[in-house]
Amino acid sequence: MTKTITLAQGNGGAENNELITKVFYNAFKNEILEKSEDAAVIENGKLAFSTDSFTVSPLFFNGANIGKLAICGTCNDLAMMGAKPKYLTCSVIIEEGFEVEQLEIIVNSMKEELAKNEAIIVSGDTKVVPRGAVDKIFINTTGIGEILYSGISSNNISEDDLILVSRDIGAHGATIFTAREGMDMHSNLKSDCNSLYPQVKALIDSGVKITALRDATRGGVSAVLNEWAKQSNICIEVEEENIPVSDEVKGICEMLGFEATNLANEGTFVLAISKEDAAKAIEVLHKFVEAKNACIIGKVTQQYPQRVILNSSWGTKRFLDTPTGELLPRIC
Amino acid sequence: MTKTITLAQGNGGAENNELITKVFYNAFKNEILEKSEDAAVIENGKLAFSTDSFTVSPLFFNGANIGKLAICGTCNDLAMMGAKPKYLTCSVIIEEGFEVEQLEIIVNSMKEELAKNEAIIVSGDTKVVPRGAVDKIFINTTGIGEILYSGISSNNISEDDLILVSRDIGAHGATIFTAREGMDMHSNLKSDCNSLYPQVKALIDSGVKITALRDATRGGVSAVLNEWAKQSNICIEVEEENIPVSDEVKGICEMLGFEATNLANEGTFVLAISKEDAAKAIEVLHKFVEAKNACIIGKVTQQYPQRVILNSSWGTKRFLDTPTGELLPRIC
Secondary structure, three states: OOOEOOHHHHOOOHHHHHHHHHHHHHHHOOHHHHOOOOOEEEOOOOEEEEEEEEOOOOOEEOOEEHHHHHHHHHHHHHHOOOEEEEEEEEEEEEEOOOEHHHHHHHHHHHHHHHHHHOOEEEEEEEEEEOOOOEOOEEEEEEEEEEEOOOOOOOOOOOOOEEEEEOOOOOHHHHHHHHHHOOOOOOOOOOOOOOOOHHHHHHHHHHOOOEEEEEEOOOOHHHHHHHHHHHHOOOEEEEEHHHOOOOHHHHHHHHHHOOOHHHOOOOOOEEEEEEHHHHHHHHHHHOOOHHHOOOEEEEEEEOOOOOOEEEEOOOOOEEEOOOOOOOOOOOOO | OOOEOOHHHHOOOHHHHHHHHHHHHHHHOOHHHHOOOOOEEEOOOOEEEEEEEEOOOOOEEOOEEHHHHHHHHHHHHHHOOOEEEEEEEEEEEEEOOOEHHHHHHHHHHHHHHHHHHOOEEEEEEEEEEOOOOEOOEEEEEEEEEEEOOOOOOOOOOOOOEEEEEOOOOOHHHHHHHHHHOOOOOOOOOOOOOOOOHHHHHHHHHHOOOEEEEEEOOOOHHHHHHHHHHHHOOOEEEEEHHHOOOOHHHHHHHHHHOOOHHHOOOOOOEEEEEEHHHHHHHHHHHOOOHHHOOOEEEEEEEOOOOOOEEEEOOOOOEEEOOOOOOOOOOOOO
């Protein structure tokens, strides 16, 4: 039987990792790529370099649109390596018949978000394809950042670190899901889509020792923790009751049987911070209104290396695995 | 009436330029972007940075496939700024159901072409979208190059320069057209798709004075010459009989009423070279089998600033304009 690509291979979960490893890493292999960080570190550790294509549907949703998302997504990947976003490229693929006015709204959102990162678009590409060749508009942004804080790596997490999360989780995934399904929640549910560089800059300026940072996009917090557990050969133990989840996201999870830890975020990051600096990091994050729920969610042990354990508030334990199967496609 | 995006706005011609200027440049404006070079020059002139999304249809055609094209396209843009392609990102958007085997062929072509540029992929992104959201596969590549020869700019061309072309023109556009229309030409027609860095490196090593280089992709040689005439405020006069066109491309142009100068190329570049070094540049290019037809095609005057004049072999003159209207979409 001919093997074909499945939606599960593009969801940020286990099958996605397998496709990336088998097809792309095998062909392109090199030391930088194999580090599997949020952004590549190049030019003797001076620059970070990262790419993302955005295919989100719907294009406009509560809290953001594809334009804001396209800038946040790439700038956040740079920030996660301790880099200040500096230069971006922007490549758009537009379907014939797309409204110019909508394009202008999207481009203006990009402009606003660039300003928050003090970054500029220096090169671009525009393709228009016939109806049916693309669903409305896809945007690729690729960015170069200047590394302000060296040594951030998801390969170096140890028992000296605590695991933190920057805010309540799952809002982006839940927002896209309800928008897609036409569910009017009459609620305050909105995407967390946001530029994280200001928070990272504040952490760096405060002098806390940062081991690793990763924004919990596709695959959610579960994917990040599992990647870290594997990359650093550690066990991560998280306390379920400490993981902040908004009432709106909780409601959707209960109704639909989702796990908040599997839902995508676009302005929420997981941190591995030196034990002695964890309280200070929380204090720094709490100065940002969007990070007012930042907290410690877990610790690093050697109990089950390469696995993540979730301690429930009922006293039970279970493994928290990388999400598998067909999660929501076109989340970002 | 609601204004919508047209195919003509994505063809590399006049309407494309207008869309880019009005919507993107207006929002993102900055000095680097406004230079409108093939690649942005950043980090105090040390690095070049360029992006391209590839949406070519069909994916496989005589001479190349979307994978080879995706590496050549971005590496060539870097080479056109006198840069050695160094680090690339690769972001793919794949339609659910796409055959893994086809993906592997594409990725292997990318690998082979990267080797010719001595460049590596350091970061990537994979999105899988449901059937109908994308036509098979789109690839974005974004590259960073190390500038080996400074000062290349399409804003500095003067009467001291001659205009050269590196090989016979129009092969890529003609190949895609015949493949798309199911025309079996029983001919040697194949895309010129090729990495240009080796030719540029040889030119740099030879010590010739290079004023400007540009690969003649969408919009063909006509678009490049018109961009240069405007950017440098000069008149470019080209001799029609000196422009190399293969018999296969000539045949297709005659049959279908195309102009070879408007057809896309993916391994052909236009050069503005100091008069005293033009012969030497030709000599260097002739060492490459693919550039055996490299020749001088025109000169720079002040007769009609910002316009391009085509002197026909019949002794008549006419303006060669930027192509307008609906050229072939999805050429690259």
